[in-house]
Amino acid sequence: MELTQLKYFLEVARTEHVTQSAKNLCIVQPALTQAIHKLEDELGVALFKTSGRNIKLTESGKFFYEKMLPLYANMMELPEQLRATANKQNNNVKLNVLAASTLITNAVIEYKQNNSDINVDLIQNEETNIFDICVRTYATYKPELDNTNSDKTFVHSEKIFLAVPNTAQYKKLSSISLLDLKDEKFIRLYGSKQYRKICNELCDRIGFHANVTFESDNATAIKEAVAAGIGVGFWPKLSWGKMDHKKIKLLEITDTEFKRDIVVSLRRNKQDNSKTEQFYNFLTKYIQQKQTRKRK
Template sequence: MELRQIQYFIEVAKREHVTEAAHNLHVAQSAVSRQIANLEAELGVPLFIREGRNVKLTSVGKILLEHAEIALNEIEKAKEKIGEYLDPERGIIRVGFASSLAANPLPTVISAFRARYPNIGFQLKQGAYKQLIESVIKGEIDLAFLGPVPTQEKDVRSHIFFAENIVALLPTRHPLAKQPSIRLNELQQDTFVLFPPDFILRNIVMNACAQVGFEPKVSFEGEDIDAIKGLVSAGLGVTLLPEVTLIDNVPRETVKIPISEPTVKRTVGIIIPNNRELPASEKLFYDFLKEFFSVLNKFSQ
């Protein structure tokens, strides 16, 4: 089984037409037909059913397509990693991030990194907390920005860049809106706007409220930061959010207020796989991040 045969097979399977596949591959139709026939002969089973000018995958063909695409994708990854090894400053970095870090600090650090390494590209993947951890473990991405940073996951290594406060976001008409700070139990009669139950920021809020003896009444749920801010802005409840999400964007008709009791914080940092080495370009980025936040923390002290 040759790589060229796999490439031709995948192209025909996707287009369901030999002539169109050949045109897209920039080869003669006879060459595609011959390679498919050779592949079928080697495997001893038909891979396509001919339907006039079109073709359809057989059940065996569908099995082969599933594994062939994975194999071809892995080969492309290997080629990229070899390219990075030869010239790590021209690679592509695959990095995941949680939505609460999308506006800050992710754009800032990527911009600073690109200023130093302008020829390195990025593929960014936004995802839920547990999904990003799984993606790093499975090798779909090699780094992920998370908050809080997991410390009990044996398959990933964690590096904490900073810790930040969780603050209250209230409508401006709320009775406590003009206070310099509040105790969390002062909100126990309010309704809350929170993330759905499987989100890590929801767990942080629930645990903080339990710490002072109440379970928040949840009136609305939103799956992203902006949706939650908008619902609070509309006066539909209160919420708790990481302070970094409000640095440059406190919505109209809302006010952020520090929580004096209890202290509610989260860590922010990055995870990398524990069972494999980072590719060269990702290693450059990882080392840059540690340097960047080390300098930043010195200035903020």
């Protein structure tokens, strides 16, 4: 059976008048009659019977009409439903945030203010490759390290400072060597595997082992602990924000290039990736602009 045959049958069954149906369908009557006969031959049953000058549905025709009418209606709705589904998928961005979560969350909030139709689905899963955009971090990014099969990649280097209490010991300093802090207590962010690994790698480069005495799962808590003189800690200025606490100073680390690369990857997973790419472009520009403001 062809879809056109079903369309013709339903129209003739509705009007029970071949001439009127042909006019409604904008086709010639012989073509309509031929299509109905072909459908009956394929089904092996008569769908219509002659009743005077008109036609009527047979019992088989009535059964077929009742079953086919809702099916055909559903089929006619499918294209619109498919377009709606595709549009919904396009408006949904799956964002896997494995680094710089505060920075990225603030970017999402700002973007949503002017793009309320976009739904950003935030996830945090190091094991998954199911995402539209992923934010990762490396000590030094190399393309071969990326196993996400990304279509587009943005890399931004972020300097890592040492946050110290603004006491007499550090007050006049603008930079420091970690090797001078072997007896200092360090405060570390708990739970951030990638960031912790990077800090460990950077320390290993210069043969320094941090004496970690306190861990927190909150950057603000680390800031308050440093201000209270509990210890010192590594502070990625762009991701965690500026140091607005008068009791804290940020010192540049001189032993090696203390930095990390923030990597934003894009995957084109949909038929229409325009909204995802629009958000990706905003996100990368947002990071660049934040860095420019920090320098000023």
